[in-house]
Amino acid sequence: MSTESATPAGATGATGATGRRRELLSIAAELFADQGFKNTTVRDIADAAGILSGSLYHHFDSKESMVDEILSSFQAELFAAYDEVLRSDDDARTKIERAVRLSFEAIDRHRHEVAIFQNEADFLGQQERFAYLAERNAQSRDVWITLLEDGLRSGALRADLDVELTYRFIRDTVWVAVRWYRPGGKLTHTDVADQYLTILLDGIAHA
């Protein structure tokens, strides 16, 4: 009945996770990413973990709190990385390159989390509990608009660019790769970032 989340198990802190807890979150993340949040049942998660569905509620108080924990801890890590790029004293073009590479690295290391955020943010964001998703979105936009405007001022980018549209172009281009990129495949995330940056910066047309 209380609004406070009780953290039934361990209570190792906000991002806290005993071994088993982390394991279950990882299993849930894969299912949420592959089938969607709403479309994944607690029985699916329990089956994949080899336990009964009711037993999940020893570790978490709801299915929602699972996604919550998955998304919020990932976002915290991601935005810490963005901040570091912003605070660096690299030139504008280098910062843009670093921000792009950083995103592909995130896809490589946290593809389930990225996929969940891409697919479910709109739906989950309607609930007050997930209001931070919209805030993070705005924060991400701020980062990119800053980088692009710096690029324009410094002459690193072409003067005729529409900043808002370019931001969307980059954002979409980068994150949507989570749909096909698979770690351990033929291409490393660095390979993909190289090619994407080549196209993004210089285009596909013959010079």
Add this chain to the structure above:
Amino acid sequence: MSTESATPAGATGATGATGRRRELLSIAAELFADQGFKNTTVRDIADAAGILSGSLYHHFDSKESMVDEILSSFQAELFAAYDEVLRSDDDARTKIERAVRLSFEAIDRHRHEVAIFQNEADFLGQQERFAYLAERNAQSRDVWITLLEDGLRSGALRADLDVELTYRFIRDTVWVAVRWYRPGGKLTHTDVADQYLTILLDGIAHA
């Protein structure tokens, strides 16, 4: 009990639709696009249409047959347009530009259908009934690989491009715009296509 779809109402043909039927499909498409297929209940659709959920089954034999009809008729229209570009005698670069513009036009005119395909194709494609979705995907890849290889041969595109990766880049870039593009907004689909083509062909870096 029969596997044949019975087309309860009108029976105006495969894509057939009386006025009311088309109306209900349009309502369903909007909900499927906004909330997801699995996450939209037949009661949601019925409520939006101002009728009871059971009444939907006078027009369609299942919720699945609704998406089926929505997606298959859209795909047919889309690929007819691709074919026309392929069969034209424009040069390689023009064909690429036309294919890109055509896609943004599809987003403008059929955003719900595009969104449903983007979001649900993987999930629905697992069922035999929706096997054509994967076929259409392969067909689309064929179109683009052909266009890109023509571009390379003719010297219109830079020689160092990875065709497969470039295809994915273009595909993702174009279709993902359905997430934010809204017809009747500040930018027309032609505006968006112009800017996207500028970035795609010549890049964002200062020359």
Add this chain to the structure above:
DNA sequence: TGCCCAACCAAGCAATTGCTTGGTACTGTA
């Protein structure tokens, strides 16, 4: 007037859903 038929209602059923409750097996610690 009599009939047809598309469009809908009213009621409900079987399956699936997230989640609850009370109990049990095992492990480490004092």
Add this chain to the structure above:
DNA sequence: TACAGTACCAAGCAATTGCTTGGTTGGGCA
């Protein structure tokens, strides 16, 4: 040996789901 705590099971409940059944309404046509 007693105890505490983690991780789980067994059973089931209330709500929601897609869909079915039998009946009603009202406009068009002969």
